[in-house]
Amino acid sequence: MAQDTGLLPHSAHWGAFSAGFRDGRLVVEPHPGDPDPNPLLQNFPEALRHRARIARPMIRRGWLERGPGPDPRRGRDEFVPVSWDRALELLAGELRRVQGEHGPGAIFGGSYGWSSAGRFHHAQSQVHRFLNTALGGYVRSVNSYSAGASAVILPHFLGPFEAVARRNVTWDQVAAHSELVLAFGGMALKNSMVASGGVSRHIERGAMAAARARGCEFLLIAPLRDDLPEEAGAEWLPVVPGTDTALMLALAHVLVTEGLHDRAFIDRYCTGWDTFEAYLLGRADGQPKTPDWAAPICGLPADQIRELARRLPGRRVLVTVAHSLQRAEHGEQPIWMACVLAAMLGQIGLPGGGYNYALGALGHYGRRQNAVSAAALPQGRNGVGAFIPVARIADMLLNPGGAFDYNGQRLAYPDIRLVYWAGGNPFHHHQDLNRLRRAFAAVETLVVHEIGWTATARHADIVLPCTMTLEREDIGATATDPLMVAMHQVAEPFAEARDDYAIFSALAERLGRAAEFTEGRSARDWLRHLYEPTRRGLEERGLPAPSFEEFWAAGSLTLPQAEDDGGILRDFRTDPEAHPLPTPSGRIEIASATIAGFGYPDCPGHPAWLPPEEVPTGDAPLRLVANQPATRLHSQFDYGGHSAGMKRRxxxxxxxxxxxxxxxxxxxxxxxxxxxxRGACLATAAVSGDVMPGVVQLPTGAWYDPEDPAEDGSPCVHGNPNVLTRDVGTSRLAQGCTGQLTVVEVERFEGNLPPIRAYDPPGEALAAE
Known part of the structure; x- marks a missing residue:
């Protein structure tokens, strides 16, 4: 039993908090200044010492006995416990072999995942720094599963992702200025409750309540009624998932044919209108995009579409688009078309109006920027130029040397021999998990740092137990929240777990690169080093600039925030000649000559309705929405008290x-x-009118638990929808993730229920030492 302690400051992606032990039990209390604390904080107490934690270094028996190589037994084999020295010697030898025989371009530094909110013990930064400094580089991934399509297409028609998502419309502007919010995909609080680096104040619920009290109308265009909170008082327009672009086109058609669009704004600030208008009105393809055309596609009556379009002109309208819309086939199209719709209303660049991609998708969107930055761990120089779009990992491992298109380039998948993963779980993020299992079986060695026995750890050859955030010190900070948190260590490391930094330092020493990786600094030395630019920034502004020791003793530091200047879109609206957008034309590109020049049939040179390939059939008549969970961050702490308490049976x-x-x-x-x-899974049904007919919703994040791990295609008994989702890119432009939507049949399960073993440690063989 842990000794009782006082509460110590800490931070996570779901908020700032304090934690300590009372009567031997971990107690977590949200930051007192948070008006709407995230309940995900209550996953910590049960997770800290759960049976799913990894206690010591483990080597897969087949790899230990037969050496590296492709092996279909990954995920089905026993593990052998070994000492840290033995594990590190084996891993260092394997890294030398792969680097010596194939070069660093045969190593994939995966590690896609949120890991810790701390700026130093951030697993992704740690593994990338190690691979760069100790091995000369690695094959990397670009973009994210959440925003794989939008991150690529936004710069073509409007501007960089960060500028459009973060430095644009704020929640304060919504509360003060917005008159109508057209929320495609909604702004669910379960998403905005989470922010990389953490936030100290969750303000979204209060901002929507204030806007509603002032008279702002919220229109929720989504298949799920609760994708906006009750405080928004939203009018729900349930649309068929994946058909938002058709609805937007029909709204645009009404605006044009009834002369309600802002042609003066289009002429001054946009380019490509004539090309798009020819498509919209049917001159280009013979099909006008009328409400009558859109109605059977999106599931809304044509008259309702017309009425909605006529409500938009003459008001401060904000068009928002959730991440979810672009996590589907042709996901680039609704992102682009929503911007065109906002441009037609002439609102872009106005406070609380225009277009904001992903407002509400994360907790640090819709906030002011800090005037003083927080440093991050430098990752060094990557000597390998090869990369893949993040959601194409299975394609890469199954098709070495295969060609693929990406953003106007024709590239080839590298030949990967070793995958090094730390701080993430692709068996949560990725689609078609049976295919992913085959992909991981194809590599020679898979290395994983993990706190718990995720499916990724179960498929690894070398598993190294690492600490969780409460078991180490760090600095919590993000660019849009003023509170920098001194993250004190709350608990001792579990069993033999070590910090990622300690693991990589020991490996770097064995590879003769310790000085390059550590720069002679301990973990506490690195915290002092990373804090110094913030202290210096405060000092340069004539503000109180406490030393690191003073900051650490205080537990937090409030940073100054910059004024809300509206970013590049406000500047552009004020003077488009003096402040052109960073697009090829310097204008909003309603049609893009660059994209048209790529010649991609699945992403033409202007926004378009492209019917999906996967549609309901007799065998799979229902649409499945596989969205982000409300009870955990992705798959983190699925075994935590809050997450487990919300499951049924x-x-x-x-x-x-x-x-x-x-x-x-x-x-x-x-x-x-x-x-x-593609597969099957079990879940517990909740019958609810908050899901539109023809649609079922099963969130991601339940740990993958095949009924028979030795059987290919065995159903997941725990409820992971990614055994069902399709592993294809959004288009040849972005190759983003399409895991939000698929089609399924649902039937009542009869017979004996199989046990859930997702959290049980895998079998151990007798130690070989």
Whole structure:
């Protein structure tokens, strides 16, 4: 039992907090200044010493006995416990072999994941710094699963992702100025409750409540009623998932044909209108994009679409687009078309109006920037130029040397022999998990640092147990929250777990590169070093600039924030000649000659409705929305108290409309089987009118738990929807993730329920030492 302590300051991606032990139990209290604390903080107490934690270094038996090489037994084999010295010697030898025989271009530094909110013990930064300084580089991934399509297409028509998502419309502006918010995909609080680096004040609920009290109208255009909070008082327009672009085009058609669009704004600030208008009105393809055309596609009556379009002109309208819309086939199109719709209303660049991509998608969007920055761990120089779009990892491992398109380039997948993963779980993020299993079976060695026995760890050859955030010191900070947190160590490391920095330092020493990796600094020395630019920035502004020791003793530091200047879009609206956008034309590109020049049939030179390839059929008649969970961050701490407490019958909850449940004989609380051609999983049904008919919703993040790990395609008994989702790119332009939507059949499960073993440590062989 842990000794009782006082509460110590700390931070996580879901908020600033204090933690300590009372009566031997971990207690977590949100930051007192947070008006709307995130309940995910309550995953910590159960997670800290859970049986799913990895206690000591482990080597997969097949790899230990037969050496590196492709092996279909990954994920099905036993593990052998070894000492730290043995594990590090084996790993250092394997790194030398791969680097010597194939070069650093045969190593993939995966590590996609949120890991810690701390700026130093950030696993992704640690592994990349190690691979760069000790081995000369690695094959990297670009973009994210959340925003793979938008990050590529936004710079073509408007500006860089960060400028459009972060330095644009703020929640303060929404509360003070917005008159109508057109929220495509909504702004669910479960998403904005989370922010990389953490936030000390969750303000989204209060801002929407204030806007609503002032008279602002919120229109929720989404298949799920609760993608806006009750405080918004939203009008719900349930649309067929993946059809937002068709609806936007129909709205635009009404604006043009009734002369309601702002042609003066288009002429001054935009380019490519004539090309787009020819498509919109049907002169280019013979099909006018009328409400009557859109109605059967998106599921809204044509008259309702017309009425909605006529409500938009003459008001301060904000068009927002959730991440979810672009996590689907042709995900680039709604991102682009929403901007065109906002331009037609002439609102872009106005406070609380225009276009904001992903407002509400993360907690640090819609806030002012800090005037003093917080440093991050330098990652060194990567000597390898090869990369992949992040969601194409299975393609890379299964098709070495294969060609692929990306943003106007024709590239080839590198031949990867070793994958090094720290701080992430691709068996959460990735699609078609049976295919991913085959991909990981194809590499020679898979190395994983983990705190718990995720499916990724179970598929590894070398598993190194690392500490969780409460077991180490760090600095918590983000660019849009003024509170910098001195993250004190709250608990001792679990069993033999070590910090990533300690692991990489020991490996670098064995490879003769310790000085390059550590620069002679301990972990505490690095915290002092990373804090210094912030202290110096405060000093240069004539503000109180406490020493590191003073900051650490105080537990936090409040940084000054810059004025809300509206970013590049406000400057552009004020004077487009003096402040052109960083697009090829310097204007908003309603049509893009650059994209048209790529010749991609799945991403033409202007926004367009492109029907998806995967549609409901007799075998899979329902659309599945596999969105982000409300009870955890991705798959982190799925075994935590809050996450586990929200499951039913130990399984993830799938929501289904009564109109779909009743004919299938499904009642609330039944265990159901979701299936399609790619796989199957079990979940517990919740019958709810908050999901539109024809749609079921099963969030991601339940740890993958195949009923029989030795059987290919075995159903997941725990409720991971990524056994069902399709592993294809959004388009040849961005190659983003399409995991938000798929099609399934759902049936009541009959028979004996299989046990859930997702959190049980895998079998151990006798130690070979």
């Amino acid at each position: 130990g399984r993830e909850v799938m929501r289904i409309n009564p109109a779909d449940a009743t004919p299938r004989g499904i009642a609330d609380g039944d265990v159901v089987r979701l299936r399609n051609a």
